[in-house]
């Protein structure tokens with residue numbers, strides 16, 4: 001009903017516009033005025049408004065350049081960042097003069113040659129020289145921009161060298177996780193089938209596979225029992241059966257991994273970190289970028305780096321950081337400054353919150369930090385002895401229990 005009313009209103013509006021136009025036609029034919037006749041006064045106002053708009057446009061443009069200078073990115077903190085910035089600046093050097101020249105000609109001529117009864121327009125049908133000039137010059141400029149862009153792109157996207165440090169950036173709604181290969185230098189395999197609350201990256205080890213099979217068995221059993229014991233409407237039963245099918249297919253995939261006989265121990269020494277991650281200055285870092293759910297984008301503005309994170313595939317970006325966090329803090333005179341990894345695709349409601357700090361260290365500090373990070377084995381509780389900190393925690397827990405009982 002509402003939609004019908006809406007259609008009715010739209011039709012009525014169209015009819016009334018047509019009627020008003022008709023009325024205007026009739027009144028002008030009665031007053032012997034041609035429809036396109038505009039009084040010299042109105043004509044002048046329009047012409048002057050065009051000139052005014054041009055000046056306002058130029059002034060706003062220049063004002064913005066000055067006013068927002070401070071929110072622009074600081075010096076690039078990566079080797080290729082200098083190339084990106086140069087490409088960008090050369091484009092601006094071409095675009096800004098073109099912007100001023102084209103808009104000046106557009107508005108100035110519209111103002112200067114506004115309608116004048118006394119003036120007769122010059123009849124010019126064709127001019128080959130003019131045609132050549134405005135075809136060839138933009139073509140040359142465009143070809144230059146494209147070739148220069150491609151050459152820069154090829155330099156930036158050059159294959160990483162063998163000894164580049166491997167860091168995985170894993171995105172999901174709505175956070176980032178970083179992973180390092182550990183002492184064996186090999187990143188362990190991962191699969192979405194093995195993802196669980198304690199294993200958010202889905203790293204494959206014998207332990208995570210066994211745990212996942214056990215969890216899936218429990219889940220399947222729970223769902224089957226619900227169908228058998230509870231009174232559930234038919235539609236819901238179908239839904240539950242589909243869920244059981246899904247879990248069984250997942251279990252089959254996990255069992256396949258388990259029976260493949262592959263060596264899944266490479267993931268055990270991997271280091272999974274959240275909140276912030278460190279990279280060493282002057283070393284090539286190769287980022288392997290993955291996504292669990294939707295398309296995200298790994299954006300590291302200070303390093304002039306961005307690469308989409310696409311579910312089902314691994315994308316990559318390699319760069320060499322050139323400025324440590326400490327040096328950048330003194331360059332910017334800002335003790336709070338941190339390099340950041342952001343998500344640059346609007347990926348959902350908490351997209352704005354997808355952020356991770358990047359600390360660029362000296363190589364020694366980086367190694368020290370990496371050594372302090374827990375291996376995946378210790379996260380799984382596979383370490384032989386509990387660490388000193390854990391022991392202490394258990395003790396203090398016991399103490400507080402005793403205190404509570406008293």
Ligand SMILES: [Cu+2]
Pocket residue numbers: 171295296297343344345346347348351354
């Ligand atoms: Cu995102």
